Amino acid sequence: MDYMSGMLAPLDTAPAPFAEKPSLAGLTRGELSAALVSAGVPEREARMRTNQIWHWLYHRGATSFDTMTNVSKVLRAELEKVYSLARPEIVTEQISIDGTRKWLIRLPPRPDDKRPHEVEAVYIPEADRGTLCVSSQVGCTLACTFCHTGTQVLVRNLTSQEIVSQLLIARDRIGDWPGMERSKEGLVPDAERAVTNIVFMGMGEPLYNLDGVKDAIDVISDGEGLSLSKRRITVSTSGVVPMIERLGNESGPMLAISLHATNDELRNELVPLNKKYPIKELIEACRNYPGVSNARRITFEYVMLKGVNDSDAEAKKLVSLLKGIPAKINLIPFNPWPGTRYECSDWERIEAFSEIVFRAGYASPVRTPRGRDILAACGQLKSATERLRAKDRAAAQ
Numbered sequence: 392m393d394y395m396s397g398m399l400a401p402l403d404t405a406p407a408p409f410a411e412k413p414s415l416a417g418l419t420r421g422e423l424s425a426a427l428v429s430a431g432v433p434e435r436e437a438r439m440r441t442n443q444i445w446h447w448l449y450h451r452g453a454t455s456f457d458t459m460t461n462v463s464k465v466l467r468a469e470l471e472k473v474y475s476l477a478r479p480e481i482v483t484e485q486i487s488i489d490g491t492r493k494w495l496i497r498l499p500p501r502p503d504d505k506r507p508h509e510v511e512a513v514y515i516p517e518a519d520r521g522t523l524c525v526s527s528q529v530g531c532t533l534a535c536t537f538c539h540t541g542t543q544v545l546v547r548n549l550t551s552q553e554i555v556s557q558l559l560i561a562r563d564r565i566g567d568w569p570g571m572e573r574s575k576e577g578l579v580p581d582a583e584r585a586v587t588n589i590v591f592m593g594m595g596e597p598l599y600n601l602d603g604v605k606d607a608i609d610v611i612s613d614g615e616g617l618s619l620s621k622r623r624i625t626v627s628t629s630g631v632v633p634m635i636e637r638l639g640n641e642s643g644p645m646l647a648i649s650l651h652a653t654n655d656e657l658r659n660e661l662v663p664l665n666k667k668y669p670i671k672e673l674i675e676a677c678r679n680y681p682g683v684s685n686a687r688r689i690t691f692e693y694v695m696l697k698g699v700n701d702s703d704a705e706a707k708k709l710v711s712l713l714k715g716i717p718a719k720i721n722l723i724p725f726n727p728w729p730g731t732r733y734e735c736s737d738w739e740r741i742e743a744f745s746e747i748v749f750r751a752g753y754a755s756p757v758r759t760p761r762g763r764d765i766l767a768a769c770g771q772l773k774s775a776t777e778r779l780r781a782k783d784r785a786a787a788q
Contacts, residue, residue, distance in 0.1 A: 412475045416448055416559055417552035419606050430473050432466070440466070449616025452568030478560050479553065482509060490516050494560060498553055508546055510594050512557040514565065522588040525557045527604055528595025533629050535662050537694055539728040551606035558611060561586055589619060591626045598631035598638060605642045627692065632668040632676045639681030646680055647690040648673065652700055653708040677716055688717040694725050695736035695744065706747035719754045
């Protein structure tokens with residue numbers, strides 16, 4: 392394991408071998424039940440055994456069948472023959488000077504993978520909460536010009552198991568299971584649990600992987616396991632309009648919109664998806680999001696780009712655009728990354744913009760940049776192998 396602040400250590404040229412046996416960790420209830428039946432559990436017992444093992448996987452954080460004391464030794468032995476409880480491999484773990492943690496996670500290869508793939512997950516501890524930012528795709532297809540992840544091509548969707556496994560890894564690493572000692576490194580909230588919130592704001596566009604995201608949310612929010620309220624789970628989208636209503640009706644998490652502009656001309660440049668689903672359609676979908684209310688406000692994310700979208704006039708247009716929508720506006724200081732053409736707005740300009748929004752009646756917190764020194768801040772995620780391959784290609788030219 393590599394611990395570092397700042398630069399990533401080079402990855403090994405050959406990935407470590409994965410467990411030959413498939414893992415039960417991260418499966419949905421239906422998948423877990425099917426796996427048990429496949430291992431020889433009679434169908435009449437499958438529901439009971441599923442509930443038992445579900446408790447050990449998602450309430451206790453079990454990593455060995457031997458710890459499952461209320462499961463018979465015979466069944467534990469049979470499961471051990473064909474399954475594991477392994478998580479995906481952690482390639483690197485970085486800890487920022489502000490306590491933020493970033494994990495580069497190498498996924499077990501799937502049948503159609505030509506090579507192992509990696510994603511990044513980030514844990515952000517604060518005084519009153521601990522937020523885990525998870526990825527939903529390997530790479531991204533949206534190519535938002537201010538986002539580092541957008542420079543990485545889309546490879547594939549993550550399965551719900553791969554999404555849930557990011558939470559399991561985080562809870563393993565920071566000691567967030569019953570009976571485990573909390574990590575002493577970083578700023579871990581003084582609360583019953585260290586991971587209190589989940590945001591789908593990592594690599595990928597969650598609504599282009601809606602089925603996987605929905606199944607992952609079902610596992611994460613299950614009251615007999617990981618038990619995170621859907622009010623503490625936020626899905627952020629760049630504006631896949633046809634899927635927004637489905638997300639609300641079929642899953643019901645909190646919604647965040649990666650907005651960043653108030654007119655189509657600028658948003659077409661910043662968020663090319665806008666050419667397919669323009670602002671008018673996006674805002675209408677937000678007005679109609681199932682369950683939206685003052686108690687379940689939509690978060691609009693707005694990255695502050697110097698001389699691009701940060702004028703007083705743009706602040707007033709933003710207020711006008713969102714009129715009547717129960718909303719919170721997150722102002723995000725731009726987080727630079729190698730090769731970007733944008734700069735972060737000056738702090739005085741951000742404060743002036745925020746004041747206009749606040750006086751119009753909207754909460755307008757300025758998101759404190761976290762993990763910038765390890766490229767873990769908003770818009771900076773990109774798997775290290777892609778960075779290293781790009782560097783190698785440049786050196787060869």
